Amino acid sequence: MEKTYEPHQIEQRWYQTWEDKGYFAPRGEGQPYCIMIPPPNVTGNLHMGHAFQDTLMDALTRFHRMRGDNTLWQAGSDHAGIATQMVVERQLEAEGKTRHDLGREAFIERVWEWKKTSGGHITRQLRRMGSSLDWAHERFTMDEGLSEAVKEVFVRLYEEGLIYRGKRLVNWDPVLHTAISDLEVLSREEKGHLWHMRYPLSNGTGQLVVATTRPETLLGDCAVAVHPGDERYKHLLGELVELPLTGRKIPIIADEYVDPEFGTGCVKITPAHDFNDYQVWLRHRDENAISQQPHGGLINVFTRNAAIRENESEEDGLIPEPYIGMDRFAARKQIVKDLETLDLLEKIEDHKLMVPRGDRSGSVVEPFLTDQWYVRVQPLADPAIKAVENGDIRFVPDNWKNTYFEWMRNIQDWCISRQIWWGHRIPAWYDDQENVYVGRDEAEVRKQHNLPDAVQLRQDDDVLDTWFSSALWPFSTLGWPEQTDRLKTFYPTSVLVTGFDIIFFWVARMIMMGLKFMDDVPFREVYIHGLVRDAHGHKMSKSKGNVLDPIDLIDGIELEALVEKRTGSMMQPHLAEKIARQTRKDFPDGIPSFGTDALRFTFAAMASTGRDINFDLNRIEGYRNFCNKLWNAARYVLMNTEDKDCGQHGGDTELSSADRWILSLLQQTEQQVIDNINNYRLDLAAQAIYSFIWDEYCDWYLELSKAVLTGEVTSEAAQRGTRQTLVRVLETVLRLAHPVIPFITEEIWQRVAPLAGVEGETIMLQPYPQADDALINETAAAEIDWVKQFVLGVRKIRSGMNIDPRKPLPVLLQNGNTNDRRRLETNRDFVTSLARVESIEWLGDNEGPESATALVGEMKVLIPMAGLIDKDAEQARLNKELERKRNELERTEKKLGNASFVDKAPAAVVEKEKAKLEDIRTTIRQLEEQLEKIARL
Known part of the structure; x- marks a missing residue:
């Protein structure tokens, strides 16, 4: 073997050997054991969360493979609809083009080209981590087989009435022009304002002051709501107010959603542009004052670009002409200005609020009323709840089932359509009268509905939410809807390893779809792991500049390259400068090469169930x-x-x-x-x-x-x-x-x-x-424990007396029993060698020179000090150390005697100082005892 361990000389060589020889494939007649990889985005890079999670999965896979189980770790990646489309659109933008210049078919071809050349980056990184996935059967959510599974599920759910098309509120990204899921919305606290607007009572007796963070949505108000128990406004319930700038009258209603303590206790209800307001509208929509309003009170004021829309007809007339075409934020400024002109603006307050932004575009997400495809979830959720209640699926740690139940018992219908081009296109077709036909392909639609070729059909332009295909992952990857041998062998899978953040978005949906289409749970256990944070417990993010790349930990990276990596994409120079400064402080020498095994062992050693990991380079x-x-x-x-x-x-x-x-x-x-x-x-x-x-x-x-x-x-x-x-x-x-x-x-x-x-x-x-229990030997364990105590006792004396560790020592023994004598004879070579003992003699009870002493049980181990140490030099050394410790004692006692420190410092800090004080006192006593012994020599 090489003298020095060099991981780079062995890691990639061994991985290539394992993969080339097919060692990762299922084998044998043992019990099936299967883990499905949470499919990483094809656009992605391996981050610390991936590396941690994949280490856990690989350790479980290798363990069960060696245990003789027929083991499969299913490989694959997700097409990541929005993320992938954005990557390719940015490439086109650099060429001065848009996807519309190419057209849908050519654009999709362009995405496939990109996937072929660049899409395997994260799988190469997974190999660097040693992940023993069954690459020979790697799947992709846009594979032909998986696409067939998606169409099959969509059609069956539609035929059962569990998929429908309807107009409802969605998270709308006005830059990407698509609905996005809650998981793709990042809500962060930002500075804003609270505008207090006057809504005059239509009877001329006064006004209501309504506080809002979004005055631009005033144009779509259908009511003003107050809390039913708010005595200030009870007499006004059922009255109407004049909606400023619009000429419309809207009612005052009571709803418990309103917080009487917030603002003025009066809330404008804009159901087409706020999810909470939409729920209020659902509860009150049948009341005459609302139902008789235009569009039943559900008034949309924005376009797909989040600009003020045009009126749909002359009769519509809901949108005042001056605002039409304005961007929402420009309209906000103009509306506030116009309210001020009309003396309908009471005041403006600074206010911090949570602002939802699209995780891909960074744009402020708009609650938007559109026609979308939905899954009617409740009939699917009920069996999924029971599966966990009755123990068919077990969460580890167990407390995460409560999070699952909370989400599942309050579940809403699932918006599954996305207004992009890359993804599984919805298998629905429309004729010229907008009749909708759903089928696995156009030929099936025509056959089922007796539609001749003369009837023109166009396919729905939308694609399915990426989570829809991911929900089928445990069985679609195994060949469903065909009844393949792999499906029969490995479904249900054994365990799902994932983070808590996607329990609802992915875990719950897999359970629902598995029970629906396989009549069994998709996995028996769900192992929920924590998040990987930085050494200070902060979440890793590019904006904080604290991201660690697992490949950098494996290979090492020089300081300036690390700084460039962390700041290269930063748009704000001051933030880049701050991150660069912190990086140089944290990693003055860059990051050394640690190798894959050291990183994997770190992840495993820190994998306490359910707890987040504070990743510290000292550990690796x-x-x-x-x-x-x-x-x-x-x-x-x-x-x-x-x-x-x-x-x-x-x-x-x-x-x-x-x-x-x-x-x-x-x-x-x-x-x-x-x-x-x-x-x-x-x-x-x-x-x-x-x-x-x-x-x-x-x-x-x-x-x-x-x-x-x-x-x-x-x-x-x-x-x-x-x-x-x-x-x-x-x-x-x-x-x-x-x-x-x-x-x-x-x-x-x-x-x-x-x-x-x-x-x-x-x-x-x-x-x-x-x-093998037959090899457990308590006697041998006791023997070696005795040897350890003997050797450690001698070593402690050497250390305490500053004796050269190479110097052979004479040892005297007292108070030994028969067992001690037998153990000494049996293990004399061991203690002589490890303790560097020159000779061993037994003494009577009252014999012996001045010695340093250690105990092995009741037996005394004595080392005569005469001749072993330089008495004067040792006394000088000990006195110097004693003086240092006494000065330290004085400082610590003074600190703890300071009432200001004791009262103001955190309790943990005070306790630490008290413990330090006791340690100093103990050390002083030991030094004084050693001086006394030396003085007697």
């Missing part, structure tokens, strides 16, 4: 050191076992207490790891692996093995037993750790396996370790 640096430790341990093992008899071909072996102890501890570790992975506690599994390899195997067992392998009187059988234990334990622990750190374990295993008598092409198809 520690786990890179762990990989180095494992590499160096393997080098030691190979140097002591290659070309030597390790018992793989028979022969007498004699196991030392250390051999029996490490084998015993390995069984317990194996069971801990298996139990924790089965319970989705990869953090505890990683901790158990780390502790065994670093703390026990490397720090203790390898050192103990030297006493056997280099001992002059050790038998050949004992040396053979230790060599056998070295390679067998290492080979086993490599298999144990492989699901989390696949690359380094494969590289080492290839060299160690033959020495352990294990055959096979790859570690990833070897059986996962299984604990």
Whole structure:
């Protein structure tokens, strides 16, 4: 093996080997185990959330594959309708063109070209992460097979009356000209205003003051609402007010939606431009004062561009001429100005409000009344709720089922149409009379409805919401609507691994569609993981400049390249400057190369169920050191076992207490790891692996093995037993750790396996370790625990007395019982070697010179100090340290004696200072005791 562990020399080589040899494919007759990858956007880059989530899925997949399960991790990506269309439209914009210049068909061809050349970027990054997906069966939501599944589901739901077309409010992006889902709307607090407008009572007796953040929607008001319990306005219920600038009269109504404490307690109701107002309108639309208004009170004032619309006819006349064609924000300014002129503006207040913006365009999203396609969700939601209630699906952690229930029990019909070109086109056709026909294709429509070729049909221009095709992912990827072998084998899938933010948008919809079309749940368990945040607990975002790229952590990146990466797309120079400054402060030397395994182990070690992760580079640096430790341990093992008899071909072996102890501890570790992975506690599994390899195997067992392998009187059988234990334990622990750190374990295993008598092409198809209770040896564990205490006691004395760690020491023992004497004789070579002991003698109860003492149970371990230390130098050193500690004590006592500090500082800070004070006092006592002992020499 190379002297230094270099992950880049092995990672891509091994991944290519695994993929080329088809190791990721399902195999064997074992129990089916399947995970569906949440399909990443074809436009996307691998971010920290992906890398974290995919590490968890890959660890589970590799674990079950090694356990003998017929394992499938289904690969695939999502066509990401809006995001992908925007990418290609920007390319066209750079060429001075629009999609309309190309036409729909040519534009779609252009998108497919882009997908072919650039769309696989994120899948290449997934490979860098070591993801063992079944790439041979990779799917794409716009594949022919998946497209057929989408059409089949749409048609069946339509035929059952569960899909319909209707006019309702949607989130409208006026830049993209399409409805978007709630998940694509980012609401952030921004500075705005609260305009207080006077609406005169039509009876001439006064006015109502209405407070609003959107005066431009006044043109579409159908009512003014007050709270039914608001005594200020009870006498006005049923009265009418003059709607300024319009000449219309609208009623005063009572509704509990109104907050009497907000503004004036009077709220304008504009149902075509506010989701809450729309709900108020639904509750009151049958009341005469509203139902008799134009359009039944549902008055749209905007165009698709969020400009003031024209009047639909001369009779319409709802929109005052001066505002027609104005952008909504220009109209806002003009309306406010006109109200002021008419003395109908009482005041303007500064006001912070949540502003919804499209996540792709950045434009302010407009609630907009349009004709859209909807899924009638309640009949699908009821069985999906029951599936979780009765335990057919289990959430991990369990509390997330409450979030699921909250959403599902308050579910609204789902708007599934989008006004873009890239996506699954809605399988609906219209004739010249606007009659609608739904079918799998135009030929089917004509046949079902006896429509001759002379009847012109045009297909609906809209495409389906990306979440519609994603909802079918667990069965469409397996071949549905055909009854394929893969579908029969792997549906229902085993577990869905995902974040809490898409429980409703994706998880719930998969459950509804799975139950509807497969008559079974799509997965048995839903493992909800936390979000990856920065080291300070802040959400990672480009605008904050705290994004980490997992590939940069694997490969490393120089400081200036990192600064450019974080600020290159920034439009505001002052923000770019701030981010650059912070980046240079946080990463003065850039980011070093850590390798994939170190990153994966970090993710696993931090994967506490349901908790967010504060990602700190110190953690990944520690786990890179762990990989180095494992590499160096393997080098030691190979140097002591290659070309030597390790018992793989028979022969007498004699196991030392250390051999029996490490084998015993390995069984317990194996069971801990298996139990924790089965319970989705990869953090505890990683901790158990780390502790065994670093703390026990490397720090203790390898050192103990030297006493056997280099001992002059050790038998050949004992040396053979230790060599056998070295390679067998290492080979086993490599298999144990492989699901989390696949690359380094494969590289080492290839060299160690033959020495352990294990055959096979790859570690990833070897059986996962299984604990053997027959190897658990409490006696050996007690023996080595005694040795550890002995060695640590001597080392503590060395450290405390500043004795050269290389200097052999004489040791005297007192108060030992029969067990201690037996253990010493059995393990004398171990304690002599590890503690660097020159001699060991037993003393009577009252014998012995002035000594430093350690305890091993009741037994005293004495090291005579005479002649071991320079008395004067040691006294000088201890006095200097004692003076430093006393000064520190004085400062800390003074700080805690300051009432201002104790009263004003956070309680945690005060407690920390108190704990520090006790530590200082303890250290001072220990130093004084050491000085007293030295003085007696």
